[in-house]
Amino acid sequence: MSDASTPPLAGPIPEDRPVQIALVGAGNRGLTYTDWIHDHPARARLTAVADPDPRARARAAERAVGPVAAYDDWRALLAPSPTGGRIADAVMVCTQDRDHVEPVLALARAGYAILTEKPLAPTEEECRTLVTGVRETGVPFAVCHVLRYTPYTDLVKGVVDSGVLGTLTGIEHLEPVGWWHYAHSYVRGPWRRQDESSPMILAKSSHDLDWITYVTGRRIESVASFGSLAHFRPENAPEGSTDNCLTCPAGVETDCPYSARKLYYPALRRTGGQWPVSHVTDRAAGPADEAVLTEALRSGPYGRCVYRTDNDVVDNQVVAMQLTGGLTGTFTMTAFTEQTHRQTRIFGSHGWLRGDGERVTVHDFRDDSVTVHETAATGSNAADGHGGGDTVLIASFVAALATGDRSFIRSGPAESLSSHLAAFAAERSRHLGTVERVPEH
Numbered sequence: 001m002s003d004a005s006t007p008p009l010a011g012p013i014p015e016d017r018p019v020q021i022a023l024v025g026a027g028n029r030g031l032t033y034t035d036w037i038h039d040h041p042a043r044a045r046l047t048a049v050a051d052p053d054p055r056a057r058a059r060a061a062e063r064a065v066g067p068v069a070a071y072d073d074w075r076a077l078l079a080p081s082p083t084g085g086r087i088a089d090a091v092m093v094c095t096q097d098r099d100h101v102e103p104v105l106a107l108a109r110a111g112y113a114i115l116t117e118k119p120l121a122p123t124e125e126e127c128r129t130l131v132t133g134v135r136e137t138g139v140p141f142a143v144c145h146v147l148r149y150t151p152y153t154d155l156v157k158g159v160v161d162s163g164v165l166g167t168l169t170g171i172e173h174l175e176p177v178g179w180w181h182y183a184h185s186y187v188r189g190p191w192r193r194q195d196e197s198s199p200m201i202l203a204k205s206s207h208d209l210d211w212i213t214y215v216t217g218r219r220i221e222s223v224a225s226f227g228s229l230a231h232f233r234p235e236n237a238p239e240g241s242t243d244n245c246l247t248c249p250a251g252v253e254t255d256c257p258y259s260a261r262k263l264y265y266p267a268l269r270r271t272g273g274q275w276p277v278s279h280v281t282d283r284a285a286g287p288a289d290e291a292v293l294t295e296a297l298r299s300g301p302y303g304r305c306v307y308r309t310d311n312d313v314v315d316n317q318v319v320a321m322q323l324t325g326g327l328t329g330t331f332t333m334t335a336f337t338e339q340t341h342r343q344t345r346i347f348g349s350h351g352w353l354r355g356d357g358e359r360v361t362v363h364d365f366r367d368d369s370v371t372v373h374e375t376a377a378t379g380s381n382a383a384d385g386h387g388g389g390d391t392v393l394i395a396s397f398v399a400a401l402a403t404g405d406r407s408f409i410r411s412g413p414a415e416s417l418s419s420h421l422a423a424f425a426a427e428r429s430r431h432l433g434t435v436e437r438v439p440e441h
Helices: 028-039 054-062 074-078 101-109 124-137 151-162 179-187 206-216 260-271 287-299 386-403 413-432
Strands: 019-024 044-050 069-071 090-093 113-116 141-143 168-176 220-228 316-323 328-334 343-348 351-355 359-364 369-374
Touching (some): 019 074, 019 386, 028 386, 044 074, 124 413, 151 206, 151 386, 168 206, 179 260, 206 328
Parallel strands (some): 019 044, 044 069
Antiparallel strands (some): 168 343, 220 316, 351 359, 359 369
């Protein structure tokens, strides 16, 4: 627990200084939030970064305004700062899925406010342990359910809460992962195996289960789920293909939609060393570095044939659900789409809503009118800010600390645990062929 000189942050931060934040895990997600901190130095400052990779630490420090303490292990943040007490007001924990529980609990007990990436943890027991432990400390705590914070979500929730749809009766929600994004992150990338990350419904779609409960104001009570790894399997490899896209015969490779050549070389020419190229190599910055990219594809995981990797997470899944108040719903996650915004239909007794991430169309049955509401969507995925959700999330977290008003945090421990429990229930249902109750907490 924190000592008497460094109590947990409870009230507002003095107005004459910005919120001080440390980063644990300087990957793409962590750097997204440090970019916002860099652009708002009067509101927040990055004061420390912990990551075992010195290049990752350097990239984070480059984004800071002012000096940054750099450590190769997050445990260094538990030691008193040179002036005594903590080195920051809060810590952003942006490590891989299986590496959240220990740092979150230790840092919360040391009095740091916590912003952590989702999922909380890969098992129900660990999620409960994390949430219970954090709540006992009393520190401000937020989970990166970024979809709660987008302008589009505000629009959908505003329509639902207005009552124009009448009594809600049903919801359909689609997460179109995108064929190339799935191949990159979930066949070749860090989330390809459940034993190294977490189930797909948790790693990718806990966002969506959380979003459904947020916009409807209903809790998921029971689920039935079906899904599989349908396509990315050895038996579906094209005849004549090889283990690596760079050695695959031209006629075979050019016909494959998942070719690493098709994905990464055009991306390098378009956006340089940004995501997804940054996952393949951190040494390629533009078209002149094509040889660097080639070597990374030849020797690393991102050049592998998608039909011959060690992946095991599902590429399609459907969840049927019963929510409180009799509301029914379906959620579909599929790899086999373009990568675009989530799409939703919400049904009510007096009207229905169609949303595509950029606009919401409302059909009012009372007068047969159709109204279209537009929103300024800025992107559909992690590479382009999750439709504005990334920036609003970190801004809201900072505002909560600066003012002492925790209502700025929309995704606290109880809300996040609820969506995780629904995901675990869906996985039990998928494996057992059962209808599963979702525990309240």
